[in-house]
Ligand SMILES: Nc1ncnc2c1ncn2[C@@H]1O[C@H](COP(=O)(O)OP(=O)(O)O)[C@@H](O)[C@H]1O
């Protein structure tokens with residue numbers, strides 16, 4: 062009913078394509094994350110869906126309706142900005158209700174929606190405050206409440222958590238996911254943080270330099286990365302990429318698949334990253350760096366030599382152009 | 392000990408303020424209570440007689456009225472124009488830098504130079520305005536010589552000069568307003584005008600207050616152009632309070648009456664600033 066389809070979308074600025082032929086669909090009532098490094102065109106795609114930018118080519122449909130040239134206010138979308146875009150001179154309640162007043166929603170209806178939204182995001186008692194007197198997390202909640210009262214079927218979020226500290230970020234991640242399910246929203250969520258993407262998404266669209274590297278549900282991206290870029294971008298620490306086995310190819314191995322016991326090739330421990338539950342070993346294997354996971358305690362010390370091996374089925378083979386050899390879906 | 396140092400630190404500023412502000416004000420008030428001295432009859436204390444004289448002086452009431460009209464004619468118009476120009480050149484348009492410079496140019500010209508330019512516009516028959524009017528068959532008009540049009544002509548010129556200056560402050564304020572506010576409002580269905588009325592204008596209020604104070608002070612302080620264009624005439628039709636003070640003091644050499652008029656000017660300015668700070672401050676959002 063409010064599924065989004067993006068077809069061959071292009072956005073050029075002075076000849077340079079920030080978005081270069083992007084197609085994907087977001088099923089009704091699901092959460093799709095646009096993931097990629099800074100500058101890869103995530104925000105631009107989101108703004109093209111919202112109608113805040115005009116496409117150079119391509120098409121956007123929402124709920125089967127072509128909205129490519131439509132006024133942003135008529136697309137049935139609400140948006141949460143990275144900076145929250147709260148109006149500094151209005152109170153929390155006025156901020157939340159701004160859109161409803163503009164759209165001339167009846168007063169009783171406004172009050173009802175405000176109350177529901179404030180309760181959902183935990184803003185009771187703060188409604189008379191100005192944004193300047195709120196914490197980052199509370200401002201974020203005001204921005205969420207604003208999209209809730211709008212009651213639009215589609216919600217777009219541009220790095221909404223990047224201004225929050227790590228603990229709050231984890232909390233808000235759950236909360237946004239809960240809201241999306243509870244309200245049945247069709248959501249496009251932009252982030253450069255692969256943890257956010259992996260934990261929240263029904264589907265991830267991984268972008269690089271304005272093009273899609275791979276799209277699919279998080280486990281698919283993790284288990285069958287379609288390109289060397291996807292392999293390195295998803296997973297923390299990233300996948301090891303080693304030259305070989307034949308010239309012009311790369312072999313990828315996840316750090317957790319590197320086994321340290323038994324026999325294998327000798328590697329020198331260069332450094333340790335102690336993380337508590339586990340320790341990351343940075344090894345030098347025939348002059349190439351490779352990371353392995355080891356238990357938190359009792360890991361080998363720098364300078365020691367260990368033997369590393371991995372099961373053949375844990376190997377991911379890539380051409381040196383970055384494309385997966387056994388044909389992962391792009 | 393602490394407050395001794397405090398007073399010491401305050402002293403240089405206090406000395407300057409007293410020497411160049413409060414002492415002259417006190418002296419002016421004192422002067423206004425004395426009669427005009429001449430070689431035969433020296434100046435003597437006459438109490439409020441000068442003020443009574445002023446109340447009966449029709450020219451005083453006329454310049455006060457002129458000044459009120461001048462303020463009403465220049466202040467809202469120059470502020471509105473400044474805001475409009477700032478909104479215009481704040482957008483990403485081709486030739487934006489050029490437009491900004493064009494709007495700002497009148498500001499960097501001295502008032503005397505501006506007056507000379509406008510003298511060329513207003514000159515009867517050969518002036519720019521009459522020449523253009525002549526092209527479409529309208530008769531010439533002596534804009535500065537006609538008591539009915541002279542104040543209007545001076546108001547137009549002053550607005551032209553002031554708007555560019557105020558535009559700079561609006562432009563600076565507009566640049567601090569994040570563009571997402573407009574985008575957020577737009578997604579909610581707000582038209583440009585709604586956004587302006589409900590969001591942009593309230594956020595610009597501190598700037599408007601600042602500009603308003605400047606505009607009001609200027610409407611009493613700016614008289615340079617009168618020296619070039621009209622000398623307050625014809626028949627005092629374009630005379631303003633400060634120019635009348637100047638005339639009284641340095642053309643008629645009536646320094647005590649000039650002091651009396653100055654006290655009135657000071658009172659007017661003091662009351663206006665008080666009203667602005669007390670009344671408007673309460674209704675303005677400061678971030
Ligand atoms: N208004 C604009 N004018 C010119 N170039 C832009 C504009 N907005 C974005 N870009 C360029 O488009 C590319 C993608 O930007 P963006 O979508 O913001 O990336 P992301 O959100 O993934 O960090 C960047 O190279 C950026 O410089």
Ligand SMILES: [Mg+2]
Pocket residue numbers: 103104105
């Ligand atoms: Mg971005």
